[in-house]
Amino acid sequence: MDLHGNKSLEIVHTSENLIPPDSDVIVIRDCYCPNGHDLVTNRAKFGDHDGIVIGVRGAEKIGYIALSPLYGDKSRICIDYDLKEGELLSLICPQCQVQLPTYAVCECGGVLVVMFTKPEVDYKNLVGICNRVGCKHAEIKNEGQLMALISENDFI
Numbered sequence: 001m002d003l004h005g006n007k008s009l010e011i012v013h014t015s016e017n018l019i020p021p022d023s024d025v026i027v028i029r030d031c032y033c034p035n036g037h038d039l040v041t042n043r044a045k046f047g048d049h050d051g052i053v054i055g056v057r058g059a060e061k062i063g064y065i066a067l068s069p070l071y072g073d074k075s076r077i078c079i080d081y082d083l084k085e086g087e088l089l090s091l092i093c094p095q096c097q098v099q100l101p102t103y104a105v106c107e108c109g110g111v112l113v114v115m116f117t118k119p120e121v122d123y124k125n126l127v128g129i130c131n132r133v134g135c136k137h138a139e140i141k142n143e144g145q146l147m148a149l150i151s152e153n154d155f156i
Contacts, residue, residue, distance in 0.1 A: 028052060028117065028127060028140065030071040033093035033103055036119040044077055046070065049115070052115070054100065055092040056081055063095055067129070067140060074139045085134040103128050103146055108135040112146055 043053030044066030051066035063081020110132030
């Protein structure tokens, strides 16, 4: 993913308590489902930043999770859904209910699911997250980080 010239991502300096203070972080400004629906909303805030809202489908119900748009921040807000450690979730667009695409198998046995930083499907401009609650990869990761996970664990 090319950060330079990509208006969907921005490097900001933070003093917030969401991540280590006085550090530079990447903030996702635009994030889309495969059908082009914007997942970033000001209805869920993480510090001064708009959150990424996705639908979650578990064994018994559907709810929503707002994810922090800051790389490396595992903060989330659950709406109408109680997460259970180790649970595998289907991650969906809250508008059209399309399941978010699978990128690869995660080392935990879950899958790395992707969202796109542009309205069109482009596997060079994406971010991803593991669908297993509590996995160490259950935070927003960029395309380079996802590729490193695949090569480290030979999950291609």
